[in-house]
Amino acid sequence: MWKRILKMFIGLYLPLVALSLYVFASQKTKQITTLSEFQKRDVEIKKTYFLEQCNALLADTHYWANLEYPVNFDPMGKHTAFMDRYIELIKEITDYDQFRFIDLKGQELYRAVRNNADSITIGNLQNKENQQYVKEGLALNKDQLYLSQISLNREHGIIEKPNKPVIRAVAPIYDTTETRIGLVVINFKMKRVLDQLKSKVADTELYLLDENHRLISSSLHEEDLPYETGRVDNIFPNKLITSIKGITKDSTIIDDDHIWRMQPVILNGTKNSFGSISKPPSEIITPSNWYMIIEIPPRLLKKYLEPLYDSLITFNVIAIVGLLALCYVFQKKKTQKELFYKELESKNIMLTRNSDLLEENNVMVNEMNNSLEIRNKQLSDFNYLISHNLRSPVTSMSVIVDMIQKEKNPEILNQLLPKLDQIAKSITHLTEDINDYVSILDNQEVKIEDIDLKKLILEVKNEFTETLLDDTGFEVLINLDAWDHISYSKFYMQSIVHNFISNSIKYKRDNVASYIEFKSAIENKHKVLYVRDNGIGLNMERHGDNVFKLYKRFHRNISGKGMGLFLVKSQLDALNATITINSKEGVGTTFKLIF
Amino acid sequence: MIIKPNILLVDDDELYLYIMEKTIHQLSKDLVVSTFTDGEQAVEYISKCTDEKVELPEVIFLDINMPFLDGWGFLNEFKKLKDKIHNDVNIYMVSSSMRDSDIKRASDFEDLTGYVIKPVNKVQLAEIFKKIYHENW
Structure with missing residues (x-):
């Protein structure tokens, strides 16, 4: 029973679990696609923001680069008045950390350093000729702008504390005679921008990398530019490095339980006119492009997919319980049904047996009925025979006796008395005949046995002297090809054959070779003689x-009691055989006996 | 030359014939009675009568069970001769017992006047004769 339940359960559950897994997988893919779509939008917004910020500070730099400076520009000396106009501006723009002019040799001409939101310190000029941004700046053409790497600000070669991520925008400056006089260098504070980038809407992680896959900023680290502080080991998921190799455009990488969305941020080589129609656009030079990456970490993915997992598990648990219950009920019903059918079948067999028995009984009853009917008819015949044949002599007798009593005339009395004797004799004959008949009717004593008919006919034939003598011209022909043995009463059969031979001898025709023929046949499955x-x-x-x-x-001319064929028929009737006759005067007679 | 009898008795029981004859003669000495012991003889007699144009007896008492030709057989033969018979013949079937089947069979023969049960007594005979001869016997 349990085996069958389990089998049925597996049969039903397997496709269901397959289906649920398929639905789950497709739902998961859909979820992930939706997630990565969100992610894509997120990274695009952030990239745009970052680019806007960069362009804003480039625009500032562009503004400074296009001012017409006095010849022999000396902002700290004779041209302080010129600078006075701009000092308030520099002070107002809080993103400016440092604002400097540097001459063509790398010596600072002007230096304004921000102390806090509303104060700056001017002066304290330094030589920056060995700085990379100075070298890059001096190599610039007129319409070029340089944007440095984002790096931690250093004072006298030492990283300023707290970490201050800055980016330097550099542009060449010219005096009124179009003579290059030096560079304008602005240090922009990047903390606000980077913090903005790292601000989270969802529980995603953000990374900003340069072309050398160095991590500039990440939401994993509070401090920016971890590589510059020397902490480069294990701060970055190794997988990410291998994943982003060769990525040049917006792409998604789904790896294990992470979804990475990468967006290259390219400024190098781009041109920007910063809203000016009259001046040619400036080309932007940067030492490196950036990559902005947003990661959906496993925990977020899990959080998104959790309801899906939950519903998968819930569905399967319900399916298992439900199917088990269904299988149990079904199999139980089936077992009951099988039991019922088995019972039904055995009952059916019993019924069939009973039916067979009934049919047998029926046949028996029919046979009995048949023989009873025959017996009834025989009894009725007997009754008639007795009442008819016995009654007439008895009534005659009573009449004669009555006559004798009334008769006085002795002559007539002498006539009447012999009549009584006559009556007595006829009654005696009748009683004898009735005896013969009753012995046939009472077939309880009749013994049925196998009879060799040919042997029996020959035996009976020998009882007749007529057949023994050759010259009488009477022959008994025996033709028993169809059958020659039969179950019957030997006594009856002898009597029947005797009567036939006796009759055919008694009623033979003169002047012909007389014969009697016994011929057997099978008709409608019955033995026929x-x-x-x-x-x-x-x-x-x-x-x-x-x-x-x-x-x-x-x-009339041939003696006979009129009993022979009556007895033959009675003897045949007694054992359910029938007899019919066909005869023609002057030709012969044929009896047909059907057993 | 055949003398025409008044009454014909056909029965194989000779004692019955004897008794009937006696009884009839007790009723009337004038009635002529002829007897036959089977139907065949009776038929032969009747055909002889028709051949010689002798009138048939007025009454025939006919037994059913007889050898050679029984009462029914006689009636069949009688039917065949009927065209040649010109006077009324009353045939009475006589039997020691009448079975239902016999009564039914008897009704099929319109030549039958009636049937009587053996033994036929004087009173019955007198009634029959009264009906046929109308006191003229």
């Missing part, structure tokens, strides 16, 4: 009805 002679025959029209009746005689 034809008894045919070439005797004088009978008028069937006159006597057909009476042939087998008692005391019927049809030939």
Whole structure:
């Protein structure tokens, strides 16, 4: 039972679990796609923001580069008045950390350093000729702007504390005679920008990398530019490095439980006119492009996919419980049904058996009925025979006796008395005949046995002297090809054969070679015996009805009691056989016996 | 030359014939009675009568069970001869017992006047004769 339940359960559950897994997988993919779409928008917004910020500070630099400076520009000396106009501006723009002019040799001409939001310190000039940004700046053409790497601000070669991420924008400056006089260098504070980038809407991680895959900023680290502080080991997921190799455009990498969204931030080589129509656009030079990466970490993914997992598990648990219950109920019902059918079948078999038995009984009853009917008819015949044949002599007797009593005349009395004797004799004969008949009716004593018919006929034949003598011209022909053995009463059969031979001898025709023939046949599965002679025959029209009746005689000149064929029929009836006759006067008679 | 009898008795029981004859003669000495012991003889007699144009007896008492030709057989033969018969013949079926089947069969023969049960007594005979001869016997 449990095995069947388990089998059915597996059969039902497997496709269900496959389906649920398929739905789960497709839902998961859909979720991830949706997530990465959000991510894409997120990274785009941030990239745009970052680019806008960069362009804003480039625009500032562009502004400074396009001022017409006095010849022999000396902002700290004779041209302080010129600078006074701009000092307030420099002070106002809080993103400016430092604002400097540097001459063509790398010596600072002007230096304004921010102390806090509303104060700056001017002066304290330094030589910056060895700085990379100075070298890059001096190499610039007129319409070029340089934007440095984002780096931590150093004073006298030492990283300023707290960490101050800055980016330097550099541009060449010219005096009124179009003579290059030096560079304008602005240090922009990047903390605000980077913090903005790292601000989280969702629980995603953000990374900003340069082309050398150095981490500039990441939401994993509070401090910016960790590589510059020398902490480069293990701060960055190794997977990310291998994943982004060769990425040049916006792309998504799904790795294990992470989704990486990468967006290259390219400024190098781009041109920008900063809103000016009259001046040619400036080309922007940067030492490196950036990559902005947003990572959806496993924990977020898990959080998004959790309901999906939950529903998968819930569905499967419900499916398992439900299916198990269903299988149990179904199998139980099935077992009950099978039991019921088995019972039904055995009952059916019993019924069939009973039916067979009934049919047998029916056949038996039918047979009994048949024989009872025959017996009834025989009894009725007997009754008639007795009442008819016995009654007439008895009534005659009573009449004679009555006459004798009344008669006085002795002469007549002498006539009457012999009549009584006559009556007595006829009654005696009748009683004898009835005896014969009753012995046939009472077939309880009849013994059924296998009879060799040919042997029996030959035996009976020898009882007749006529057949023993060759010259009488009477022959008994035996033709028993179809059958020659039969179960019957030997006594009856002898009597029947005796009567046929006796009759055919008694009623043979003169002047012909007389014979009687016994011929066997099978008709409709019944054994049939034809008894045919070439005797004088009978008028069937006159006597057909009476042939087998008692005391019927049809030939006046030939002695007979009128009992032979009556007995033959009785003996056949007693054992359920039938007899019919066909005869023609002057030709012969054929009896047909059906057993 | 055949003498025409008044009454014909056909029965194989000779004692019955004897008794009937006696009884009839007790009723009337004038009635002529002829007897036959089977139907065949009776038929032969009747055909002889028709051949010689002798009138048939007025009454025939006919037994059913007889050898050679029984009462029914006689009636069949009688039917065939009927065209040649010119006077009224009353045939009474006589039997020691009448079965239902016999009564039914008897009704099929319109030549039958009636049937009587053996033994036929004087009173019955007198009634029959009264009906046929109308006191003229």
